[in-house]
Amino acid sequence: xxxxxxxxxxxxxxxxxxxxxxxxxxxxxxxxxxxxxxxxxxxxxxxxxxxxxxxxxxxxxxxxxxxxxxxxxxxxxxxxxxxxxxxxxxxxxxxxxxxxxxxxxxxxxxxxxxxxxxxxxxxxxxxxxxxxxxxxxxxxxxxx
DNA sequence: GCCAACGTTGGC
DNA sequence: GCCAACGTTGGC
Numbered sequence: 001x002x003x004x005x006x007x008x009x010x011x012x013x014x015x016x017x018x019x020x021x022x023x024x025x026x027x028x029x030x031x032x033x034x035x036x037x038x039x040x041x042x043x044x045x046x047x048x049x050x051x052x053x054x055x056x057x058x059x060x061x062x063x064x065x066x067x068x069x070x071x072x073x074x075x076x077x078x079x080x081x082x083x084x085x086x087x088x089x090x091x092x093x094x095x096x097x098x099x100x101x102x103x104x105x106x107x108x109x110x111x112x113x114x115x116x117x118x119x120x121x122x123x124x125x126x127x128x129x130x131x132x133x134x135x136x137x138x139x140x141x142x143x144x
Numbered sequence: 145g146c147c148a149a150c151g152t153t154g155g156c
Numbered sequence: 157g158c159c160a161a162c163g164t165t166g167g168c
Binding site: 032 | 149150
Binding site for chain 3: 007009031052053056101119120122
């Protein structure tokens with residue numbers, strides 16, 4: 001199983017919004033690298049939910065429940081082909097203690113995260129070691 | 145509000 | 157195919 005991190009601006013769509021929905025299509029991604037990361041996801045993969053701009057912290061964990069499929073909000077290209085795809089997710093665990101970007105940057109083991117190195121990438125990978133440490137820092141007794 | 149980083153577009 | 161110009165993201 002793989003781990004990921006997905007960003008959203010909480011004034012547009014927050015973790016609380018996710019908790020209030022049975023399932024959410026992660027639409028709106030219009031970046032090829034981020035899209036490729038979603039296409040690499042498998043059902044059952046887990047992802048951190050990061051609040052960008054406001055909060056700048058990891059607030060929870062969500063689970064992938066449907067593999068990449070056409071983004072219902074995206075137009076087709078001139079040839080009529082699907083370009084933008086996305087996965088479906090459900091909320092999984094809210095972190096007792098959100099982990100801020102400042103804390104991540106100040107933690108040597110996390111300084112190489114895609115979140116830090118590729119700050120504009122909205123869907124990126126998380127390593128097993130990073131995942132375990134972040135879960136611990138977020139106040140979870142056991143990493144899911 | 146500013147700026148750095150990065151992606152995309154368009155002229156050549 | 158290169159590169160300048162421009163737009164967008166996201167941290168500060």
